[in-house]
Amino acid sequence: MKCKICKAQAVVALKSHNSAFCPECYKRFFLRQVARGIESQKLFTRNDRILVALSGGKDSLSLMLALSRQGYKVTGLHIDLGIPGSSADARGVTERFCARHGLKLIVREMAAEGLPIPLVKERLRRPICSACGKIKRQFFNEVAVKEKFDVVATGHNLDDEVARLFSNTLRWDVAYLADQGPVLEEEAGFVRKVKPLWRLTEFETANYAFLMGIENHYAPCPYSPGATFSVLKGLLQRLEAVMPGRKLDFYQGFLERGKRLFAPGQPKKADMLAPCPLCGYPTSSGGECGVCRIRTALRGDSA
């Protein structure tokens, strides 16, 4: 197989794009797709200060490298969850990556915040993933507000986004459908959040990470084996195999023609938000924010 651009030996074939690429042309293709994702959805500009949430996985590290190579002002943020046998590796990979590429990195330790995930798991009587997600999102936002970043970027890819869209559609969750997309606008104490890899599949990102020599942390979380939406992702993979390009079409079509149909009638989030009485973080819970409730449960003051 020959590279569609330069006719050298191809190493990556992409049916969805009806193309095959040699290593150098593939890297350029990947960066072009990231740029299209940013520009078409107006995610940010080169003047914005971008906080990139780095888990140590291939998606977020590839995103960080792609953005820095394209002249964006990026700083990494790693949340050390304190999970034995997992977090130290993820943190080590992230720190070595940033040191190797001369990229700025902020690390926040949940143990130092009184929120080590093993303790949260032990004390809470509900699935740890949702509590862990809540804690991570709150720290992404807190660091961004405090350090005056314009935007938080995460490494969610097209497979993550399409599976979420499919899940929201299966439940006809109109509120989530109205909100879903590669950009969540800034609002009352929440920094703008973006997903610049929304046009790229997991396979495409893995190829970029491999060709760029990115060492990544791929051990699944010991508390949540099995990827999020794994059943839906499997179904969508089978669909894509017989209809190449369908995932991107489905998601792009939603952004261009579907999403706006769900917005009317949705209450404005800002109207539902009030500061948490304990920490001041904006919350729609009508009382303490999710993270303060977790802290309260850890102290054992509540059931």
Ligand code: AMP
């Ligand atoms: P996940 O939900 O684990 O697939 O992660 C989705 C995105 O959230 C990743 O691509 C990262 O941008 C971000 N993320 C997840 N875990 C962490 C972490 N421990 N520290 C910083 N960012 C994270």
Ligand code: FES
């Ligand atoms: Fe948060 Fe596993 S519970 S990453």
Ligand code: ZN
């Ligand atoms: Zn709070």
